[in-house]
Amino acid sequence: MVQHRGNGLATILIIEDNEVFGELLIMHLEESGHEPSLAQNLEQGRKLLASIQPDAVLLDQQLPDGFGLELLQEIKAQNPSPPVIMITGVTDNTLAIEAMKQGAYDFVRKPMDDVELDRALGNALRTHRLSRKISAITSGDDYQVDVSQIVGESPAILNLCKTIGSVASSNTVVLITGESGTGKEVVARALHHHSGRSGLFLPINCSAIVENLLESELFGHEKGSFTGADSRKEGKFEVASDGTLFLDELGEMPLPLQAKLLRVLQDGSFERVGGTQTLHTSARIIAATNRDLNAMVHEGSFREDLYYRLNVVNIHLPPLRERMTDLPLLTEHLLKKINRKLHSSVVHITESAWKRMNEYCWPGNVRELENILTRAAVLARNDTITPDLLGIGSESEATVEHESDTGDEKGTELITLEELEQRHVRQILEHTHWHKGRSCEILGISRPALDRKIAKYGLG
Numbered sequence: 001m002v003q004h005r006g007n008g009l010a011t012i013l014i015i016e017d018n019e020v021f022g023e024l025l026i027m028h029l030e031e032s033g034h035e036p037s038l039a040q041n042l043e044q045g046r047k048l049l050a051s052i053q054p055d056a057v058l059l060d061q062q063l064p065d066g067f068g069l070e071l072l073q074e075i076k077a078q079n080p081s082p083p084v085i086m087i088t089g090v091t092d093n094t095l096a097i098e099a100m101k102q103g104a105y106d107f108v109r110k111p112m113d114d115v116e117l118d119r120a121l122g123n124a125l126r127t128h129r130l131s132r133k134i135s136a137i138t139s140g141d142d143y144q145v146d147v148s149q150i151v152g153e154s155p156a157i158l159n160l161c162k163t164i165g166s167v168a169s170s171n172t173v174v175l176i177t178g179e180s181g182t183g184k185e186v187v188a189r190a191l192h193h194h195s196g197r198s199g200l201f202l203p204i205n206c207s208a209i210v211e212n213l214l215e216s217e218l219f220g221h222e223k224g225s226f227t228g229a230d231s232r233k234e235g236k237f238e239v240a241s242d243g244t245l246f247l248d249e250l251g252e253m254p255l256p257l258q259a260k261l262l263r264v265l266q267d268g269s270f271e272r273v274g275g276t277q278t279l280h281t282s283a284r285i286i287a288a289t290n291r292d293l294n295a296m297v298h299e300g301s302f303r304e305d306l307y308y309r310l311n312v313v314n315i316h317l318p319p320l321r322e323r324m325t326d327l328p329l330l331t332e333h334l335l336k337k338i339n340r341k342l343h344s345s346v347v348h349i350t351e352s353a354w355k356r357m358n359e360y361c362w363p364g365n366v367r368e369l370e371n372i373l374t375r376a377a378v379l380a381r382n383d384t385i386t387p388d389l390l391g392i393g394s395e396s397e398a399t400v401e402h403e404s405d406t407g408d409e410k411g412t413e414l415i416t417l418e419e420l421e422q423r424h425v426r427q428i429l430e431h432t433h434w435h436k437g438r439s440c441e442i443l444g445i446s447r448p449a450l451d452r453k454i455a456k457y458g459l460g
Contacts, residue, residue: 009033010125013054015045015071016087017063021110025058028114041065049075054082056105056124061088061095069095069102076103083124087112093150093161100165101194107162113447149186151333152326155446156318160187167313168194173265175250175310176288178317181367184288185248187315191286192244199243199283202236207252215257216273225274237270240283250310251291251302258303265309285310320362320369325445327357327369328421334370338377346377348384354420356393422457425450429459 012034016022022038029036037052039045041064049057057075061068068086075081083105088095096107106120150161167174168191176184185203192201209217212226220235236245247253253261264270268280287310296302320327335346349357362368376389387393425443432438440450454460 010035010055011052012036012056012058012121013045013048013052013082014038014058015040015042015063015068016058016060017041018060025117028117032118042068042071045071046074056082056121057084058121059084059086059104061086061090061099069099072099072102072104085120085124091153093152093157096158096161097165097168097190097194100162101168102165104165107158107165109158109448111448111451116446116448149333150183150190151330152323153329153445153449154323154326155449156323157326160315160317163313163315164190164194167191169196171284172313173284173310174286174313174315175293176286176315176317177293178288178290179319179363179365180290181365182317182319183366184290184317185246187317188244188246188248188286188288192246192284195244195284197243197284200240201244201246202240203246203248204236205248207249211254211257214253215260218257219260219270219272220275221273222275225272229274232272235270235272237264237281237283238279241281243283245283245285247285247287249289250287251289251293251296255301255303258306262303262306262309265306320365324358325443325449328418330366330369331357331373334373335377338370338374342374342377344377344380345383346380346385349420350384350386351420351423353385353387353390356387356390358424360392421453422459425453425457426459429454 009032012029014022014025014029014036016025016038017040019040022040026036026038037048037054039048043065045059045063048054059068059072068088072084072086075084081103084103086095086099086104086107087110088107089110091109099107105124108116108120150157150164164187174188174191176187178184188203189201204214204217206214216226216229216233216235218235218237220233220238221229223229223232247261260270264281265285268282269278270281271278293302293307293311297304297307320330331349339345339347364371372390372392373385375391376385379389380386425439428439428442429436432442436447436450440447443450445453
């Protein structure tokens with residue numbers, strides 16, 4: 001156990017088993033005027049927590065005697081508790097969600113640059129000081145989804161996972177926005193999965209059902225309330241009680257139904273169609289839309305009061321073209337899924353096909369990527385995707401590569417997705433003459449992420 005004490009701005013406890021990395025953190029924190037201490041396992045960390053009462057904790061996930069999440073739970077059980085910033089080299093989005101869900105203030109991946117660390121730590125310390133002031137003033141108070149479907153290592157995806165972890169366990173209404181095909185339902189299911197709610201996840205597409213039937217689907221109806229209503233029917237708000245109701249394409253909901261939805265959001269009450277009995281629901285509402293609700297408010301096609309009720313927590317999903325660095329991981333993930341579904345074995349993509357995929361703007365986002373890869377897998381005559389199978393880009397280039405009758409390719413090199421990414425990163429670095437800032441902008445990744453790829457592929 002190594003301790004470094006001085007007259008710092010804040011007392012920072014580092015729990016990190018890598019001594020070199022820990023010492024680098026100490027040097028940087030001391031240069032910033034802080035008072036750091038280093039523990040190299042959970043046992044040492046617990047002792048220092050009790051003795052120095054830190055203002056903030058930098059906590060590694062994988063330690064010699066256990067996992068950081070174990071200690072995170074212990075720290076958050078204290079009152080008051082210092083903010084905890086999880087630091088890890090593990091590229092697991094589920095870990096980010098779980099850490100934020102259990103109360104971590106932030107989550108950063110190694111190797112982090114000084115700017116990223118200072119930002120996270122500065123925000124954590126400001127929040128902690130403010131919370132202590134508030135506490136002093138008010139003393140005495142205080143369907144399951146496979147989350148691996150959230151695929152990517154870009155800053156946008158990491159921030160998304162942190163947001164999911166932060167809000168999942170609350171009852172807060174969440175509005176998910178983004179273009180069609182960006183994965184809004186996947187995020188909604190992840191929020192429900194991590195919420196701890198015992199009820200069902202019930203999705204309903206507001207654009208796929210006509211108005212009178214949509215009202216019945218949401219609120220239920222009494223027998224005889226309209227033609228064809230031969231018996232009483234419970235609506236989604238009743239069925240989803242203690243669960244989550246996901247309202248997809250909410251911007252398509254008619255104005256009369258918007259008024260009834262507003263009432264549910266205000267006090268949880270509603271009546272079935274044709275009924276007089278007031279019912280109550282405890283369902284959590286998650287809504288999604290690809291439309292600009294704020295513009296619709298100004299047009300008069302969406303209620304302003306409903307918009308503000310829905311827009312408590314807004315999660316915006318970036319289009320695929322803004323996170324193209326995730327394309328290799330997404331492609332690999334989707335091909336595995338497609339191969340299982342089709343009992344196929346497509347594992348290669350030719351370099352020219354990959355070039356075309358990188359140059360394409362993907363207006364349909366991840367959904368379009370999955371559809372195109374599925375089409376290619378169905379049409380492929382062997383284990384390789386060629387440009388002509390994609391159906392995107394220049395038709396004149398689609399015939400450049402041909403397969404022989406035996407299934408072997410002539411003049412085409414077969415490489416893995418990892419090799420494709422390596423070549424792409426090298427190409428961008430050479431294009432920018434190794435200007436890492438410009439390379440990061442083109443690749444859509446952070447400086448630490450670029451440094452990791454350079455080290456991983458031995459490009460330095």
